[in-house]
Amino acid sequence: xxxxxxxxxxxxxxxxxxxxxxxxxxxxxxxxxxxxxxxxxxxxxxxxxxxxxxxxxxxxxxxxxxxxxxxxxxxxxxxxxxxxxxxxxxxxxxxxxxxxxxxxxxxxxxxxxxxxxxxxxxxxxxxxxxxxxxxxxxxxxxxxxxxxxxxxxxxxxxxxxxxxxxxxxxxxxxxxxxxxxxxxxxxxxxxxxxxxxxx
Numbered sequence: 001x002x003x004x005x006x007x008x009x010x011x012x013x014x015x016x017x018x019x020x021x022x023x024x025x026x027x028x029x030x031x032x033x034x035x036x037x038x039x040x041x042x043x044x045x046x047x048x049x050x051x052x053x054x055x056x057x058x059x060x061x062x063x064x065x066x067x068x069x070x071x072x073x074x075x076x077x078x079x080x081x082x083x084x085x086x087x088x089x090x091x092x093x094x095x096x097x098x099x100x101x102x103x104x105x106x107x108x109x110x111x112x113x114x115x116x117x118x119x120x121x122x123x124x125x126x127x128x129x130x131x132x133x134x135x136x137x138x139x140x141x142x143x144x145x146x147x148x149x150x151x152x153x154x155x156x157x158x159x160x161x162x163x164x165x166x167x168x169x170x171x172x173x174x175x176x177x178x179x180x181x182x183x184x185x186x187x188x189x190x191x192x193x194x195x196x197x198x199x
Contacts, residue, residue, distance in 0.1 A: 027099070028091050028151075028172040033070045037061050042078055049089050055081040068104040068135045068168040076155040076165040077113070086154035091119075091172055093144035098177075102139040103153065103170040107132050110163030118152040119172075120144060125156055135168075141175065 032046050042060035045051060053059050058081040063072050076085050093099065099119075107113030107129035115138060116125040122142040129136060142149075151172070155165050 024173045024175060026171055026173050030170040031070045032061055032072045032074045037063050039063060049087045052086045054084045058085045066106055066133055073166040073168040077160045077163060083155050083157045083160050086152055088150055088152035090148045091151050093149045095144055098141055098143045098175045100141050100173045104135045104137055104168045106135045106166040108164040108166055112159040112163045113157045113165040116154040116156045120149040
């Protein structure tokens with residue numbers, strides 16, 4: 001039994017499918033695994049970040065206590081410091097490219113912790129953590145307007161007494177867009193389909 005040959009439209013559609021199956025690409029990831037420290041250390045932080053600490057010993061790395069990924073996290077509000085600490089860095093981006101920003105945050109010992117993330121002109125704050133020692137995700141999309149975009153992670157906890165904020169698994173992922181070839185192929189398929197219906 002002979003199989004029927006594909007129509008021109010079907011062939012164009014099959015050609016477009018591999019082109020449309022682009023995958024998201026992680027352009028930045030921070031798990032705060034470097035440098036390796038023991039317990040809590042407020043005198044070191046992962047390289048590449050600029051720190052804003054209203055009080056000394058407020059921001060540092062923590063090893064071995066509820067890490068989401070790996071063995072270390074960023075810890076804010078150490079030693080019952082008031083809110084306001086932040087850390088930031090520039091991320092290389094492409095203009096008009098849309099990115100997904102994501103991080104995990106956890107409240108240690110109290111349910112009052114909250115985090116704010118700024119990426120370019122986008123700013124999102126997490127709800128106050130409802131459970132202690134439980135990881136939550138904050139994620140949003142942003143379309144870049146410059147070749148570099150500032151990423152800032154801030155502590156916005158209301159009550160910092162006996163409430164430490166942990167941050168881990170900070171990632172920025174580019175969202176793939178359909179290529180021009182996909183749109184051309186789909187347009188050609190639609191045109192051929194319309195011609196067939198008119199016959």
